Amino acid sequence: MSTPRILRMSSLFVRTLRDDPADAEVPSHRLLVRAxxxxxxxxxxxxWLPLGLKVLRKIEAIVRDEMDGMGAQELxxxxxxxxxxxxxxxxxxxxGDNIFRLKDRKGGDYLLGPTHEEMFTLTVKDLYSSYKDLPLSIYQIQTKYRDEARPRAGILRGREFTMKDSYSxxxxDAGLDESYQKHRDAYVRIFDRLGFDYVIVKATSGAMGGSRSEEFLAKAAVGEDxxxxxTTCDYAANVEAVQVRPPSPVAYDDAPAAHAEQTPDTPTIQTxxxxxxxxYPRPDRAWTGADTLKNVLVMLKHPDGTREPVAIGLPGDREVDQKRLEGQLEPIEVEPFDETEFRKHPSLVKGYIGPGVLGEKNESGIRYLVDPRIVEGTRWVTGADAPGSHVLDLxxxxxxxPDGTIEAAEVRDGDPCPNCDGGVLETARGIEMGHIFQLGRKYADALDLRVLDENGKLVTVTMGSYGIGCSRAVAAIAEGTLDEVGLCWPRNVAPADVHLVAAGKDEATFAAAERIAHELAGQGIEVLYDDRAGRISPGVKFKDAELIGVPTVVVVGKSLAESHTVEVRDRRSGxxxxxxxxxxxxxxxxLVRH
Amino acid sequence: MSTPRILRMSSLFVRTLRDDPADAEVPSHRLLVRAxxxxxxxxxxxxWLPLGLKVLRKIEAIVRDEMDGMGAQELxxxxxxxxxxxxxxxxxxxxGDNIFRLKDRKGGDYLLGPTHEEMFTLTVKDLYSSYKDLPLSIYQIQTKYRDEARPRAGILRGREFTMKDSYSxxxxDAGLDESYQKHRDAYVRIFDRLGFDYVIVKATSGAMGGSRSEEFLAKAAVGEDxxxxxTTCDYAANVEAVQVRPPSPVAYDDAPAAHAEQTPDTPTIQTxxxxxxxxYPRPDRAWTGADTLKNVLVMLKHPDGTREPVAIGLPGDREVDQKRLEGQLEPIEVEPFDETEFRKHPSLVKGYIGPGVLGEKNESGIRYLVDPRIVEGTRWVTGADAPGSHVLDLxxxxxxxPDGTIEAAEVRDGDPCPNCDGGVLETARGIEMGHIFQLGRKYADALDLRVLDENGKLVTVTMGSYGIGCSRAVAAIAEGTLDEVGLCWPRNVAPADVHLVAAGKDEATFAAAERIAHELAGQGIEVLYDDRAGRISPGVKFKDAELIGVPTVVVVGKSLAESHTVEVRDRRSGxxxxxxxxxxxxxxxxLVRH
Incomplete structure (x- = not known):
């Protein structure tokens, strides 16, 4: 146990500010600057001023300890x-514009690394050549750069930031599953040690669909995610990753035949x-948008540049969620289906498009993908492919x-949980602090990372990708723990264990506080000691202690002389x-070691 | 005491190479790559691969510990x-071309910081306003960038590197002297702990002439400095900083009058x-270049762009050392005095220029600065300002x-020591690992960093600048300690304390080595354990141990069964x-804790 140095407010390189910085949008940003x-x-x-750097380093140390503990190697x-x-x-x-590019004095092209997949892959390729060398997990804690269009909320979304990134x-695939699970376990330990409220949500992994992908989110109203x-079970998922549980097929033996009806001037669901x-009033219940089948057309732009029209069928009371749609299709991009496209497909009657002309085998030849709720036997009102006409009992x-299903409909509060019976979903916001996913062979393929297997055959290596935003974590933890008077750090990441305030003017106060500070340091406790003398009033010192947010505040004041006691305050509970x-x-x- | 994790060669992310990398110029570069x-x-x-990163982090930890210990604060x-x-x-x-510049997506100009004087100065200005806030020393250990024209010797002169930079x-001025001395003491402790051969040399501080400036150099034949x-006392100085000790004035009452003589075709010192x-043979000794006074013309380019001709007088056996001259004059730049300039000064006769036309009060009006050896009473042969003519007994x-003196003459092995009687100078080469100097008010002036003094008057702050090249130190220490078979780290910065080799094939060997590795780790000893089984021969393991350079190598081999002993090898002495x-x-x- 080493003896930590006492931080003294009289010399600490810090100035607390009474006013909020003009550009601060979220509470953590305001308070991190003010404190x-x-x-x-x-x-x-x-x-990073000294207090901020201490928090960042504590987070990094926890991350490093757990990464080393699971056998990952730092470089x-x-x-x-x-x-x-x-x-x-x-x-x-x-x-695109999201990275910083530059040239060196000889005109060579360089970039400031936003992520390092290429370097990790190439270095393993450089050093390793056999299955005997694997599995391998390597990581770094390093400064990264992204030229964000809208840097936001201080260090929550910065352009220069610190990340732990590891790759397995x-x-x-069995090896990848094991490496993934080891990382996941380490992440749970890390986020538990960081000491704040987080949730693990299922996430999409884009083109690598099917393989595992999870995000660690800090619960926060200001979160971007x-x-x-x-509300019942422990299911949680990124909106993009929610998979609707399809209802059971419905018997339709008794269903009447579909019949087209005149529905003049009804191009929208509401009309x-x-x-x-x-x-056509129904005796049992009124018609709602959920009884209708809406067909939305989009253009898919494939990575090779080709464009493909696709129709998406979904219950009329739901919109297409562009992010969910793109999440399913990545790296395919989604573009609008414009007037020019409509002119190319004269069978499509805007506002009255129905399955009659959709599907690869039908008139338009346009691929037709439907929401998973459109199961066999369900009955719909939808367009009859003629102006002012709809089909009922389809x-x-x-x-x-249809040609298949797709998860493109918006997710709404109250939707049934895909994971349990009776549970319903509610939306919440969070800050992405970690993301683990099975990357697969994308980079190994592109950069030809192959090793000899047991039979002497070259096989392409499969990779996992695991990131934690260390500098973002400072803001996310601050955001998740602050209160109306200031920051309020979890013990494991606080810049000090104890904030000791000498709240008197007489020598005895300072002498007692000084003694306590030294004895605490001697016990390995990190002390931030407000030893400021002169005009600084106790009130100012208390306000600074609240703002700075060390979990335990100790006040050496009047009660010292009166009753030979000092006051121990819990910053959070008061x-x-x-x-x-x-x-x-x-x-x-x-208290500190409890 | 925490239990360090055992590094296992079977899984360590490393490949030792038998061959030298093609681009490696110096031994440390070769070995750091090969190992x-x-x-x-x-x-x-x-x-930085895992082994390299361990050495770098150990150096940083020593630097950090001593900086914190002297009261500097990290940001x-x-x-x-x-x-x-x-x-x-x-x-x-x-x-100029020495920094990396780039633009962000909005066209804003940015650079990758080569040093951070501006940021340090502005941040102190931002936070502090009173003499009561000072003294202050702040530092960072951070990645820096310079677009070197000739990156060299691996990490010895890289374009991305890690530095500790601090400012006081x-x-x-009295405060600056104290801050400087505290830094100097901390630096001595740091370099002592790093455990290799270094020298502190006086250095120039350019325009801030007179204030203190010292460099910490690693002694190394491959050094650029x-x-x-x-050879007698402990004097050491950067060549630019050597100050010639002027000889005592010589009595010249008996000296004959100066007399011009015809010396046809003698435009050079040798002729x-x-x-x-x-x-004109002398009875006692032959004439040498040291008897002659050579006058060299240069143009000074001042920071405001004006140009000024200056004549430098020095003993004829010495050349002007451009670096020494510029070191004295910085930020003034030195340019050649070309034919055009000669034409402007018809009184200057090339090859025969003498003091007769030099000096501000003389015909040319050109300022005349002489080597400090040109003291009162010394007698010279020099140009008579006419073709083929020299003056003797001048x-x-x-x-x-002359108008003044200047340190512009080259320094040579055997020159008298400026610091002691009888000692002589010898030149040596080194790698600059640290530089401390009194920066003064240059940046505080430029950026208006002023504080209120005790009397409520604004005073400009004075600064000290203190750097240590942390990544360069890895190479410099390697360079200073390696031998013909590999790296050979000082104990405090070695990637492990003990390199344990299981040098047998039987289970008993591995079981014993495994037990020793765990017991060592339990005692807080860092072990690099060569646990590789299979075809790796003991010879290959020994070669790797020599190459990697952990100070103590322990071999568990045949003697275990024969005599229940293991072999402990000292990597350096063998x-x-x-x-x-x-x-x-x-x-x-x-052994490790001794």
Whole structure:
């Protein structure tokens, strides 16, 4: 146990601010600046002042300890990287404006690394050649750069930031599953140790669909990520990753035959529903948008540049969620289906499109994918492919057969949970702090990372990708723990264990506080000691302690002379306790180590 | 005491190479690559593999510990910096091609920080306003960027590198002296702990002449820095900083009057000396170049752009050392005095220029600065300002009076020591690992960093600048300690304390080695354990151990079965000792902790 140095407010390089910085949008940003943890150097680029750096380093130390503990090995790649490997994977151009590019004095192209897949892959290729070398997990804690269009909320979305990124390398899928699980276990330990409220949500992994992908989100109202959780079971998923549980097929032997009806001026779901209720009232219940089948056309742009029209069928009361749609299709991009396209397909009657003309085998030849709720036997009102006309009692599986299903409909509060019976989903917001996913062979293929297997055959290595935003974690933890008066750190990441305040003017106060500070340090406790003398009032010192947010505040004040006690305050609960000055060190050691 | 994790060669991310990398110029570069410490990513840009990163982190930890110990506070500035502050100090343009510049997506100008004077200064200005806040020393350990014209020797002169840079801030010169001394003491402790051969040399501080400036150099034949040291006393100085000790004035009452003589075809010192020895032989000793006074003309380019001709007078046996001259004059630049300039000064006769026309009060009006050896009473042969003519017996102080002195003459092995009587200088080469100097008010002036003094008056803050090249130190220490078979680390920075080799094939060997590895780890000893089984021969393991350079190598081999002993080898001396397998752990703990 080493003796930590006492931080003294009289010399600590910090200035607390009374006013909120003008550019601060979210509470954590406001407070981290006001409490002197960080300072803006340029948009999305921050200086870490001593208090902030201490929190960042504690987070990094926890991450490092658990990564080492699971057998991952630390290395460190440059931030300034040559263009060539990023050309080989296509990312030099794919990144668009999102990376910082530069030239060296000889005109060579470089970038500031946004992520390091290429470097990890190439270095393993450089060093390793046999299945005997695998599995391997390597990581770095390193500065990364992204030229964000809208840097946001201080260090929550910065342009220069610190990440832990690791990659696993295995010869086969079973190995990848094992490496993934080891990382996941380590992440759970890391986030537990960080000491704040987080949730693990299922995430999509784009083109690598089917393989595992999970995000670790800090629960936060200001978060940029929307996720859903079940009110009953522990299901949680990124909105993009929610998979609707299809209802069971419905018997349709008794269903009447489909029949087209005149529904003049009903190009929207609302006008259609109104018309149905007026002209075709049902005895048991009114028509709603959920009874209708809406068909939305989009253009898919494939990576090779070809464009393909696709029709998406979904219940009329739901919109297409562009992010969910793109999440399913990545790296395919989704573009609007415009007037020019409509002119190319004269069988499509805008506002009245029905399955009659959709599907690869039908008139338009347009692939027809439907929401998973459109199961066999369900009965729909949908377009009759003629102006002012709809079909009623159209039965899926009897009257039309889609080409497949797709998760493109919006997810709504109250939707049934895909994971349990009776549970319903609710949406919530979070900050992405970690993402683990099975990357597969994308980079190994692009950069030809192959090893000899047991039979002497070359096999392509399969990779897992695991990231934690360390600098973002400072903001996310702050955001998740602060209160109306200031920051309020979990013990494991606080810049100090104890904030000791000398709240008197007489020498005895300072002498007692000084003694306590030294005894605490001698016990390995990190002390932030407000030893400021002179005009600084106790009130100012208390306000600073609240703002800075060390979990335990100890006040050496009037009660010292009166009753030989000092006050121990819990920053979060506000609870106060008078403790004998003789026993306070033992008391605090127990508190900190509990 | 935490239990360090055992590094196992069977899984360590490393490949030792038998062959030298093609681009490696110096031994440390060759060995750091061959032993798997670093890997080139681009010219002058390197990846730190696990072994290399361990050494770098140990160096950083020592630096951090001593900086914290002297009361400096750690913070961290961004590497990606906006242009504006560098415009304010003029360095945006001054740096020329030596910095990496880039634009963000909005067209804003940025640079990758080569040093952070501006950021340190502005941040102190931002937070502090009173003399009561000072003194302050703040530092960071951070990645820096310089677009070197010739990146060299691996990490010795890279384009992305890690530095500790600190700055002190004081209200007055006495405070700066104190801050400087505290840094100097900390540096001595740091370099002592790093455990290799270094020398502290006086250095110049350019325009801030007179204030203190010292460099910490690793002694190394491959070093880029030349310094001189006294063979008798402990004087050592960067060549630029050597100050010639002027000889005492010489009595010249008996000196004959100066007399011009015809010396046809003697435009060079050698032709002149030959002519003197032929035509004016001296009885006691032959004429040499040291008897002649050579006058060299240069043009000074001042920072405001004005140009000024200056004549430098020095003993004819010495050349002007351009680096020394520029070191004295910085930021003034030195340019050649070309034919055009000669034409402007018709009184200057090339090859025969003498003090007769030099000096501000003389015909040419050209400022005349002389080497400090040209003291009053010394007698010279020099140009008579007419073709083929020289003056003999020209006495300084009697026949001419220069406008001042300047340290521009080359320093040579055998020159008298400026610091002691009888000692002589010898040149040596070194690698600059640290530089401390009194920066003064340059940046505080440019960026208006002022604080209120005790009397409520604004005073400009004075700064000290203190750097240590952490990544360069890895190479410098390697260079200073390696031998013909591999790296050979000082104990404090070695990637492990003990390199344990299982040098047998039987289970008993591995079981014993495994037990020793665990017991050592339990005692807090860092073990690199060569647990590789299969075809790897003991010979290959020994070669790897020599190459990797952990200070103590322990071999569990044949002697285990024969005599229940293991062999403990000292990597540096090669000494071997058989130690009972039962006592080897205690033995090693003593060895490592001694």
């Amino acid at each position: 002197g943890y960080i300072r803006r150097a340029a948009p999305g680029i921050y200086t 460190s790649f440059p931030a300034l990287l040559p263009r060539e490997p990023y050309d080989a994977t296509g990312r030099w151009t794919e990144y 390398f295995d010869v086969d 929307t996720y859903v959780r079940c 259609l529903v109104d018309h149905l209720n007026a002209s 039965v899926a599986g009897r009257d039309f057969t 609870e106060r306790e008078d403790v004998s000055a003789d026993h306070v060190v033992d008391h605090l050691v127990r | 798997g410490y670093i890997r080139r990513a681009a010219p002058g840009i390197y990846t 961290s500035f961004p590497a990606l910096l906006p242009r504006e502050p560098y415009d304010a100090t003029g360095r945006w343009t001054e740096y 801030f004081d209200v007055d 030349t310094y001189v040291r006294c 002149l000396v030959d002519h003197l020895n032929a035509s 006495v300084a102080g009697r026949d001419f009076t 000494e071997r000792e058989d130690v009972s397998a039962d006592h080897v752990v205690d033995h090693l703990v003593r």
